[in-house]
Amino acid sequence: MKNILDIDGCKAVISLDPDIGLFRGEFLDLSGGADFYAKDLDGLMEEGRLSLKIYLDDCAARGIEPYKAYSGRFNLRLDPMLHAAAASAAAAEQKSLNEWIAEKIRAAAEAA
Numbered sequence: 001m002k003n004i005l006d007i008d009g010c011k012a013v014i015s016l017d018p019d020i021g022l023f024r025g026e027f028l029d030l031s032g033g034a035d036f037y038a039k040d041l042d043g044l045m046e047e048g049r050l051s052l053k054i055y056l057d058d059c060a061a062r063g064i065e066p067y068k069a070y071s072g073r074f075n076l077r078l079d080p081m082l083h084a085a086a087a088s089a090a091a092a093e094q095k096s097l098n099e100w101i102a103e104k105i106r107a108a109a110e111a112a
Contacts, residue, residue: 002112004028007048012036014044030055031068076101 003014005025012025017037025048026035034055036047059066078086090100 004112005044005048007045008052010052012048027052029068031065
């Protein structure tokens with residue numbers, strides 16, 4: 001089961017908060033926190049839309065960029081044996097390690 005909802009073009013991860021018996025949604029690509037709670041999917045969609053609207057309106061009023069900026073770069077730390085295995089797999093496909101890893105991440109992200 002996927003635990004990601006798309007609400008008006010923004011993705012939110014959904015989890016169950018067992019302490020209060022409600023589902024919790026948290027938007028992923030916003031520059032600040034915006035979460036919402038409901039007991040069912042319809043409620044999550046409604047509360048998510050409201051939470052997102054309030055967040056975006058507040059950012060506009062304050063002149064704040066509402067979305068995270070991604071540079072396209074990140075550091076990855078691996079066990080040296082896994083690093084060697086990945087480099088060998090990339091070479092076997094005649095790709096750079098960066099190309100090979102980017103393809104694997106893209107495939108995993110699209111499947112999520």
